[in-house]
Amino acid sequence: MEILTFVLFISVGFALGASDRSFQEWLKGVRREAREAGVSEAVMGRAFRDLKPIPRVIELDRSQPEFKLTFQQYLDRMVTRKTVWDGRQRYREHKDLLNEIFRQYGVEPQYIVALWGIETRYGKITGGYPVIDVLATLAYDGRRSKFFRAELIRALKILEEGHIDVADMDGSWAGAMGQVQFMPSSFVTYAVDQDGDGRRDIWDNVPDALASAANYLSKSGWKPEQGWGGEVALPVGFDAEISDKIVKPLKEWRAMGLSGKGVEGDPDCLAHLVKPDHNSGRVFLVYPNYQVILKWNRSNYFAIAVGTLADRIAVQ
Template identity: 50%
Template sequence: MAKLSARNILVLLFGIFLVAVSTPAFAAQESFDVWLEKFKTEAREKGISEGTLESAFANVQLIEKVVKLDRKQPEVVQTFQEYMAQRLPQSLIDSGKAMLNEHRPLLEEIGRKYGVQPRFIVALWGVETRFGKYTGGFSVIDALTTLAYDNRRADYFRKELLLALRILDENHIALADMKGSWAGAMGQSQFMPSSFVNFAVDYDADGKRDIWTTKADVFASAANYLAKSGWQYDQTWGREVRLPEGFDPALIDLDVAKPMREWEELGVRKSDGSPLPDRQLVGSLVQPKGGNGQTFLVYNNYRTILKWNRSTYFAMSVGFLADRIGDG
């Protein structure tokens, strides 16, 4: 065998390196076929029908892009102001007002039933999927199978995959139409399967909880999620405030909650300098990371939005959009 030159050795090693970094190795220790048979056995034991298992996994694929996206560490690369400007352009606000007006009777009916103001239902819809335009193009079964097999967060995604199969078993959606995000969030409300099982509503009573195409089900499911998570119909989410000079930064924390009167006594004012409202809601002060010191006094409903998505930026964007949509 001919000896490799130093240059050739470097080229070979570099090629191996490129393969390694471009193709993420799955964390699972057993072959996919073995893993899948074990998973199917568990699914059968949990009541998933043989027909659903056969159709769901007949052409299942492991998606390397999903693994890359799951392992990518989130970074704050935008300031709060940049994020809000990008996520809440005037066109989205205008569309939100139009959507509220277009679906007003249905939204008001659902709002009364679940105790959620229509503007917040529309705001969540807009922030999540641009009013149903961008719901994700991944096969939910493929994405969840990939993440369950990868083993990094296997327990969580295994449970979600089992619930996705249950959703198929109950005929809420056809396999070919079960599309969503790379992480398995589905439909116009971007529910994970567990959220679907716990909160999705068949509002039009056609036998299917259709968060993909049926507006009544989409709106009612979002409202039901908020209602069961502690939403208060007679409250808003929060407001921007102004702090006095020398304000104690230790008080700017979601774990510090005070009634309006106490914040007033500490010198907190509305952003225009006027007094806080007389109503004694309990609130906490929040300063979004990456912001310029903007401070918000947030209430119970802000915390409820955080149960939907733990991102401060997300919760703020929903609140801002709801305020700008108003009553249409």
Template identity: 45%
Template sequence: MSLIIASIRSFLVSYLIKPFLFSSIIIINLVTAAYSQDSDFSFWLNELSKEAVSEGVSEETVSIALNNIEPIDRILELDRNQPEFKLDFWDYVNRVVSQDRIDQGRLRMMENKTLLEDIYSRYGIAPHILVAAWGIESNYGITQGSNSVIGSLVTLAYDPRRSRFFRTELINSLRIIDEGHISLESMKGSWAGAMGQVQFMPSTFISYAKDGDGDGKKDIWSNKVDALESAANFMSSQGWDRGIIWGRQVILPPEFDKNLIGLDITKTVEEWGSLGILTIDKRELSKSDIKGSVISPGEQNDPHFLVYDNYRDIMRWNRSHFFAISLGHLSDRIIGLPELVK
């Protein structure tokens, strides 16, 4: 009889009690992990707050901006998930330099003629270049991003992969609010923290944003005067030369040495011409001593361009050949130059 009772007791422990205990342990572990993550983030946020205050941001701004804030899962998804379909050069250019964007650029040139000429006289950035940058970055102020810049940057700064970079951007974004240029609620931008009509990161804003209309605020979100002057200030500060163009599409001879393609190789226009390079309409290059480089966006059948120092300045805005060529090409199309030859 005692043997039967012992067997029953063993059955109960094995099949009823143990699973319950195991489930309880899982629940406890999950709760503990969640608490640990919350605790880690709270500690991190507290240290971040101290650092921001130590760098001159007021305690009030830090407290209000970071109150009840949490990492945003959607921002991490956008940062980590690369699209399966990648645009090739021609798809990218056709999307970015659309006929509507060209038409709108010409309209913005006329609407803002006085402003653009004034900026050109002070910064040396031609109106069609500035308008093209405006058009590509935010579709002339229409598409600026709707994400909370603080929320995005908190999320990306807490993520360990690029924490240092985004931590600096986060503190600079707090400084921008603290200086009164924009309210916390109005500081919207891309998921990565790029802001306003010219999509400046906070550190770029701190270094180059301008109060174009003298109202005491550097408002690149709703004030096109501030936005355009800020963009011109950035480009001018990179060494923009008003005397040369950004570049041009060219034709390479069949025997051209492909090892000469790249921004690290520079020659005068005359030297490139002596190697058989022609303009896109098959004319010889000029005998100019302006230095340039031959580049291609990447794929074997992509077009080739002879680009000058101003192209390098565009690349400091966005280190993408697709972006830089598209900005240059849009600026050309706005003033009536022909489309690229495929």
């Protein structure tokens, strides 16, 4: 492991060493593109002041985890007694706001609070990386330069529009921003000014952050009152393939002998089986809203954690 870490350090150091010689030239091209997109010299001056690639960001982007969490380990880490308790507290604290958001966007409060909790522990852990520096680092690095360059231009536009100051524009090492961890492209498409102050502030403004999350789910196809699914027990000898390609109404799954929370919804609701890993043996029957959560994050672990936390938060 020490040798691997050393090699990775040398690799990252070499890449950034090369960038030190040409980074400013590369940045000139970004400036031209940003200028064409309507970003002012004043904003670019503030955003690019003392800008340098961040070696740790490259390391995180390239490295593989030492081990992969099992589904149960992930769920136990993300949905703890404290996470549930804090979620219920936030639900009660923001009940009027959440009900207003539900009426406006059709997304139940517990799902908004659950996403908030899974993403940033209700706004407590947002990443702490300077987003402009992160996006510039990843755009220059070359592995996914086109994607991150476009995100960088969008981030500059967000600054130009005055939604946040560059010093306060923090996020994850991958550039996801604020309390609901939107990439700049998601911000542009889904962020809303819920409190009407003229800014879409997903960093420090809870109404804006939560309404933006609801807007994302709503525009992605969320169906109110449908739920997301739940765990099921399979009958002895069950031999149907567990695949998202096999979709049946809940009444047919029940007729096949499945039982548990996952079959308790609308009998005509279409659903498919998900087995998040082969270690736990746990199986879930999930509905179309589950696919909406996957649009937010393409991970079965993540989507089931959000649904599980939402269910537990809803039990006040």
